[in-house]
Amino acid sequence: MPAPENQAILTINRGSGTLKAGVYEASAEPSLAVSIKVDRAGTTEARIKITDASDKTLLDSAIEGNKANSDLATILKWLTKNGYASRLAGIGHRLVHGGPRYTESQRITPEVLSELGKIAQLDPDHTPQAIQNIRFFADRLPHTPQLGCFDTAFHACLPKVARMYALPRKLYDEGLRRYGFHGLSCEYILQQLRATDAALASRRLIVAHLGNGASMTAVHNGKSIDTSMGFTPLEGLVMGTRSGDIDPAAVIYLQERDRMSPRDIDALLNKQSGLLGVSGTSSDMRDLLDRESRDDRAAEAVALFCYRAKKYVGAYAAALGGIDALIFAGGIGENAPQVRERICAGLEFLGLEIDPALNESNAPVISSARSRAKIKVIKTDEDIVIAQHVLAVIGHSCP
Numbered sequence: 001m002p003a004p005e006n007q008a009i010l011t012i013n014r015g016s017g018t019l020k021a022g023v024y025e026a027s028a029e030p031s032l033a034v035s036i037k038v039d040r041a042g043t044t045e046a047r048i049k050i051t052d053a054s055d056k057t058l059l060d061s062a063i064e065g066n067k068a069n070s071d072l073a074t075i076l077k078w079l080t081k082n083g084y085a086s087r088l089a090g091i092g093h094r095l096v097h098g099g100p101r102y103t104e105s106q107r108i109t110p111e112v113l114s115e116l117g118k119i120a121q122l123d124p125d126h127t128p129q130a131i132q133n134i135r136f137f138a139d140r141l142p143h144t145p146q147l148g149c150f151d152t153a154f155h156a157c158l159p160k161v162a163r164m165y166a167l168p169r170k171l172y173d174e175g176l177r178r179y180g181f182h183g184l185s186c187e188y189i190l191q192q193l194r195a196t197d198a199a200l201a202s203r204r205l206i207v208a209h210l211g212n213g214a215s216m217t218a219v220h221n222g223k224s225i226d227t228s229m230g231f232t233p234l235e236g237l238v239m240g241t242r243s244g245d246i247d248p249a250a251v252i253y254l255q256e257r258d259r260m261s262p263r264d265i266d267a268l269l270n271k272q273s274g275l276l277g278v279s280g281t282s283s284d285m286r287d288l289l290d291r292e293s294r295d296d297r298a299a300e301a302v303a304l305f306c307y308r309a310k311k312y313v314g315a316y317a318a319a320l321g322g323i324d325a326l327i328f329a330g331g332i333g334e335n336a337p338q339v340r341e342r343i344c345a346g347l348e349f350l351g352l353e354i355d356p357a358l359n360e361s362n363a364p365v366i367s368s369a370r371s372r373a374k375i376k377v378i379k380t381d382e383d384i385v386i387a388q389h390v391l392a393v394i395g396h397s398c399p
Contacts, residue, residue, distance in 0.1 A: 007089035011386040024387040092386035097123035098150035105389040108146040154183025162226040180227035182209040184382040203324035211330035212240035218316035240283035243273035306342040329380040
């Protein structure tokens with residue numbers, strides 16, 4: 001049944017150190033009313049900023065207390081005070097991992113919540129906290145429907161050859177396979193392409209979502225045919241604190257030599273590696289670019305990030321049989337011209353050639369007139385995709 005007029009949708013998108021939320025008017029085409037961001041979530045330094053659709057600041061303050069869900073309590077208190085909580089037709093949560101079962105958005109029921117608990121071990125960095133978020137709102141807004149939107153859903157159509165690892169087949173049958181992530185971002189990017197260049201949207205695309213978490217996805221005819229993240233978000237590119245691809249024997253070596261536990265290995269690969277591990281100073285690309293001229297390790301971290309990304313462009317061009325567009329998104333992809341230039345340098349043989357001036361200005365199209373393939377920069381928006389999924393489930397039609 002359609003939600004009544006004058007109702008709203010709340011989206012919740014929690015990362016490893018930030019929490020983003022949005023309030024969208026529940027119309028056929030959801031429109032942002034309020035944007036919420038919590039930096040350094042879960043720490044004593046957590047700070048919340050709330051702005052309206054015109055970017056006017058409505059609240060900018062520290063989070064009171066650092067208990068679990070203090071940030072959500074602050075958000076709900078503000079929403080209640082300003083009349084939004086009573087208008088909520090639904091709440092949508094970004095869920096990183098759907099496991100083998102969930103290949104599309106799901107209304108959260110006790111059964112779904114129980115299943116999420118079972119697959120939490122596939123994504124220990126995000127899913128347990130997402131479950132806490134869902135329970136928080138279920139306790140306080142028990143009559144408001146909640147929806148889980150899975151980052152893995154976009155990749156449910158991966159060809160089997162791209163899903164499989166070369167492991168005993170029974171492990172694949174048990175769910176040890178490649179799932180892919182950043183699917184909500186890919187979905188938004190395809191929406192934008194269909195709106196602005198419908199012919200290109202159905203061709204051979206490589207989506208480079210580069211941020212603290214980084215992935216690359218090969219898309220053909222609007223479907224994912226391969227992607228760099230696999231069983232978990234750890235596989236693939238160099239990331240802020242994640243190692244990306246590594247020889248599995250290196251893990252065995254460390255376990256035996258240093259008697260590292262699984263928890264130790266997880267912390268090493270997910271929290272202490274990537275840009276932070278190589279540079280020894282920072283996981284933030286902005287810091288490393290500022291420092292690379294005088295810090296060899298910072299320069300090596302940036303170089304490794306770009307080199308690994310360039311290799312994946314080449315690999316996915318081969319998988320696609322050519323490339324019609326390379327699309328940069330994510331915090332680094334949208335805002336770091338130096339990184340985009342270094343990834344594309346030397347790829348002229350694939351038809352990729354950047355225009356330096358357009359690239360430096362972060363223009364929507366940064367390819368040169370001579371480039372056979374387009375190079376685009378698209379500011380991704382996972383939250384509006386979440387809002388669209390919620391509206392579709394509660395009865396509104398989405399474009």
